[in-house]
Amino acid sequence: MQKMELLSHKTEPVGDESLEKWKLVGSGGFGRVYKVRHKDWGFDMAIKILHDGVCSHLPHSSPLMPKEKALYEEANHMEKASCEFVLRLYGIYQGPSKQHGIVMEFMERGSVQSLLNYLSAPPPWPLAFRLAHQVALGMNFLHKNNLMHHDLKPSNVLLNDDLNAKLADFGLSRVSNSALNSNREATGQIGGSYKYMPPEAFEASYQPVRSFDIYSYGILLWSIVTGKEPYQAADYNLVALRIPLGDRPSCEEVDQMKAEGLKELVDLMQRCWDNMPSKRPTIKECLEVTENVLSKHKKGIHDAVYQVLTRLVELESPTSNQHSDTSVAFNCLQTPEQSESNDIVDHVRFTQTERSSIQDSVNVSTKVMSDTAKAKFVDDMRAKLIQNVSEVMAIAEELGDMVHGETYSVIEAKETSQDKMRVLYQNTFRPGGLKVKAAFYDALKKHQPTLVERLGRISSW
Template sequence: MALPSSKICHDKDLDERTEWKEIGCGGFGTVYKVRHKVRGFVAIKRLWNRGTIDELYKEAECLTKLSSEFVLTVYGIYNGNKFPQFREGIVMEFMEKGSIETLQKDLSSPPPLPLAVRLAYQVAKGMQYIHSKDFVHHDLKPSNILLDNDFNAKLADFGLSRKTTSVFPSSEQSEEGTRGTIAYIPPEAFAKNYKIIRSFDVYSYGILLWSILSGEEPYPGKPVSLVKYSIDRGDRPDVSLCLVEEKEKKTAVIELMEHCWKQKPSDRPDFNEIVQKSEPIFSLHKDGIDAAIHDVLLKLRQNQSGSSSQFSQANAAELVPSPTPGNDVVDRPSDKVQQPSNVVETEDLTEEEKVAIVDDIREAVIQNNTHVMAIAEDLKKREMIQKETYSEIEAKETNEAKMRELYKSLRAADLVKVAFYDALKKHEPNILKSHGDT
């Protein structure tokens, strides 16, 4: 695939001060969070094997052709020296909240029903668009549905996508070699020379709905051969796991889910029908989405310290060291901060830039703040920190110790750091003004 020069990202286009943070692994390589000088944070997917370079270019081209509000945006191809043995990578939109899979792991439960319904609807809209362009995704699953800062869903990982007229090579038909993710593959796809059609994605969407509603993985712990056997004979994941809570509110979405994973492809709906059926379900729950997101953010903050997902680990702030005994200091006026020669303008910043600044000036804020409790009060009013956290901050004896305690709460999510930045700008503008390029 030939790309114009404007679509090539070189090392000089990236901020050399920020490290490459691994945020996930896919079938073809590793994904990193990197700061671009113009775009802010981006995701770069690097290859593991140079033999898959054609697949990488194919995925980039596919994402470009399928540009949509429900499909991950691709900015171009990375060509640099960060990893000399593997120079190429895809430069993509960075999705702040990871994927549906990481959300499930971090919550240790399914998302609240209004958010779950919105995710299902947005995926359906994205798939409707993809199919209208004569493409199938061919690997629809929770890890390939990415989430932005407001938990909106976008389809990603098009390494297996293709035109609907393609055929599986016979060499890919063994139990171990079938391309795609075994638990999401429909029964007919295990046959030799299976022609990929849209109903493949419809079946996968049904299993995806089950995973969203249950918060579980389908067929956990079962060997590939047993999963294939179960799918062939018509077994599906346990629907009762989706009905632990709010059973009466899930009737319509459960019916849609079971319709999608029918054994015969001809019995399944297409995505035009799926969108038509899911739209009224989404409308019914629409008013509860803001409250659902609020509940999710609170639970993520509570669970952050025990989070196992790569995304959460990559985006968590560094552990803030406890104050050293005997190192207590008196309050210092903020106008004593040394002013660097290069001062950056702090107006009209993106959320990513605010997060980066909060991380960069941590020690300056800890050592030079005078309004820590005012900042904490603002965060408490916005429900970004809990009352218990506020009390722990208040209990510390010095401003420095208070701010160190407050910074610990900023590990919960980038959204909290953005709120902290806004409070800092209100109460400690001189500290922000002292932040420079160096």
């Protein structure tokens, strides 16, 4: 096995003696992410720790287990790609029980995914265009350093206190094939979320190059300007079948929107997701478009960010009914006062139909339910939930330790949402009982409020 290159002297090991105030903020198939406070430095950080940390302080010549090798590769990529628009690396965590982890910058405002989830709409135009440009800046820096992200999607674009974007999760990063000599073998396996993968990536023999990231960026742009997930009801098999045939997210709704520079951005996203990799623009060409579009809205950025942050602070206050944990995601548009709701809805460009849907969701979210009632809902709606829940992985991540690491891996391996939900019911809900079902209900209400509202009308509680 290839030996792992050590990180530079700038990234010192971080041990338990330096850390306090541990708080679990996320969990997945790879392991867990914690928010911690460094005693000497005086600020919060994020630490990603593998589920099975099995190596101790390894000498340079020692081979690493596969997961640990991936973790060290991720850290090396983060260090190489360190810039204003990429998540900052602080060092390697070396803890008890031979645990290793990555110590990173902590982003208070979650991700673009959480922003879109809680707004249930696109951000105000100036903020949307800034996000598009900042992602392009981060990707350009990666490509200039002969790296590709290989898993670009809204949940891997994190947001700081001022809603500035930084690229994260380099677990699937690979050295770009286009930067390798022709006699060198390409590295890595195909990864990333299938809804953001280019058509050529569904071929078994595909070796990723930079145009993979360009395609993903195009789909990401669509998500930002529409506030939606692409192909929401489609499973892997359907996406793998239709994308190579030329299917893409619909731009019909976007074409009805009015904003200076939007037409140029739509043209860019469509060029990015071209079926032919050679016809896609370079990230530098993308950068030129996004910089030009953003220049038309610079005067509105301050107001747009202020309005969104004001709403977030409002909903994170103790008087809000919505529980807040900004380390994972931030909450907004869940329990607004009616007089203020219309202002924010107008600002983020809802249609009248969407307004009514949001208000219905608000009414559901403010209904007080006991854990027993939530669990009964999950039991009574078993068949319908298996059939209709599409955000299974996002919900499983939110359940954290309630979903065993092995179960999470099984869920992740399933191709359809229905199969993923069946595993959740069998391996997590059944043994976990009332507490887990209630937590699932809360997560479902956050990720798919319309589904909860619709099923709530016919449930027996």
